[in-house]
Amino acid sequence: MLEISLRHRFPGFALDAAFTAPTPGVTVIFGPSGCGKSTVLAAVAGLLRPAEGRISVGGVTLFDGGAKKFVAPEKRRCGVVFQDSRLFPHLSVESNLRYGLKRAPKDAEGPGFDEVVSLLGIEALLGRRPAALSGGEKQRVALGRALLSRPALLLMDEPLAALDAARKAEVLPYLARLRHRLRIPLLYVTHALDEVDRLADTLVLMQAGRVLAAGPLEALAARTDLPMLAGRQDAGVVLSCRVAAQDEARGLTRLDFPGGSLVVPQAALALGHAVRLRIQARDVAIATSRPEGLSVQNLLPATLAAIEPGGAHDVLLRLAVGDSILLSRVTKDAVGRLGLTPGLPVWALIKAVAFFAEGRDGAG
The missing domain is CATH 3.40.50.300 (P-loop containing nucleotide triphosphate hydrolases)
Structure with missing residues (x-):
């Protein structure tokens, strides 16, 4: 210690x-x-x-x-x-x-x-x-x-x-x-x-x-009460994942984390390799029903756990995805327009992630 x-x-x-x-x-x-x-x-x-x-x-x-x-x-x-x-x-x-x-x-x-x-x-x-x-x-x-x-x-x-x-x-x-x-x-x-x-x-x-x-x-x-992190425009969560599958035909890698899976552009990593993800709040959109016909591939069912203060015109949503937490930055207008309240089932649309491979190579 x-x-x-x-x-x-x-x-x-x-x-x-x-x-x-x-x-x-x-x-x-x-x-x-x-x-x-x-x-x-x-x-x-x-x-x-x-x-x-x-x-x-x-x-x-x-x-x-x-x-x-x-x-x-x-x-x-x-x-x-x-x-x-x-x-x-x-x-x-x-x-x-x-x-x-x-x-x-x-x-x-x-x-x-x-x-x-x-x-x-x-x-x-x-x-x-x-x-x-x-x-x-x-x-x-x-x-x-x-x-x-x-x-x-x-x-x-x-x-x-x-x-x-x-x-x-x-x-x-x-x-x-x-x-x-x-x-x-x-x-x-x-x-x-x-x-x-x-x-x-x-x-x-x-x-x-x-x-x-x-x-x-x-x-x-994942905490929203720390302005040093949550107040930044690049605020977001960090998730520990494992490489679960490689799709050579589609050029994608599937990463599993406690609560779900995400796909990212294919990375030359062995199955089981540890990966650390950063998902920025501004890259997570919200839908109250499952959307169709999207180019976004990462669509996760979630529960809106809390609505926290953000900037002058936006808020941070805490989303429970299984045992993991995601953050989403949306406008105050979106909260009223979508009728967002804690406990509401929603869909999290993840537009981008940054990922770093860990373990033997330490590169990613």
């Missing part, structure tokens, strides 16, 4: 944040710039000594203000990856990686050199110097160096923030692999929702130095 409770004051800013998260797994701290995300990470790494609080990882206490306990940063076994790679410019990629390996405790278990190189796809880079690497390649090498130090906890402070969209898309699949291939707890800081969708097991929402909510990603994404 990761247990964090921190109180610290800076000029003009106060941090008062507490949350717990299961380990191993990926805990993502999400929030706007200046909310205190990186400060929490610095405290866990030992780069900041909070005024009060407690930090514990897997039953090992790293900081306890009441007991006057503070474990030095170099003894915390935290691997840290920052926005900038901080590689040694005079060393080759291989030497940078082996520097991390030299820092690993002799009795520590963890991935070996060849495994890390393969996991991150950096075999062809070993002889290069950092100046000859792209931004995405540098971050993969920095991640490899951190992994080879065999940390008890991996800390990542907005590692993709300085990358353009193409380089970010290059690195994200490798990060996703870590969720399944390695059993190292990971604390990840970001303000990008696509990184949350791809990586988070546990989500921590922060604003103005405080934790607004913390819990499993799927549970928080």
Whole structure:
């Protein structure tokens, strides 16, 4: 278990944040710039000594203000990856990686050199110097160096923030692999929702130095009482699915989730492969009777569980589809025109989904 409770004051800013998260797994701290995300990470790494609080990882206490306990940063076994790679410019990629390996405790278990190189796809880079690497390649090498130090906890402070969209898309699949291939707890800081969708097991929402909510990603994404998520135009839910069928003739893949099935453009994935879906509320339309003659293929029976406030002219509908929840953003006019009330059986028309394959490949 990761247990964090921190109180610290800076000029003009106060941090008062507490949350717990299961380990191993990926805990993502999400929030706007200046909310205190990186400060929490610095405290866990030992780069900041909070005024009060407690930090514990897997039953090992790293900081306890009441007991006057503070474990030095170099003894915390935290691997840290920052926005900038901080590689040694005079060393080759291989030497940078082996520097991390030299820092690993002799009795520590963890991935070996060849495994890390393969996991991150950096075999062809070993002889290069950092100046000859792209931004995405540098971050993969920095991640490899951190992994080879065999940390008890991996800390990542907005590692993709300085990358353009193409380089970010290059690195994200490798990060996703870590969720399944390695059993190292990971604390990840970001303000990008696509990184949350791809990586988070546990989500921590922060604003103005405080934790607004913390819990499993799927549970928080479906909540309409969290403006940081529900108030966004790209608000939506995240569903864990499995590949159930491949239709070669029609070029479609069927994905099953608790409560139903969805079809998406065909993906080269084996049956049973884990897939994570994001379904945005604006891509879910509602019908009070089963429509016919539509190009939309994903049509699910649902029950209108609740009507929640949205923007000035719209609302968010919570739709129960078996054991799962979908969100739909509709106009206030549509609520009156269709006579929508909680408990009403409806049909959810899903126009688009974003999906990410998990498991062995971590790409999608």
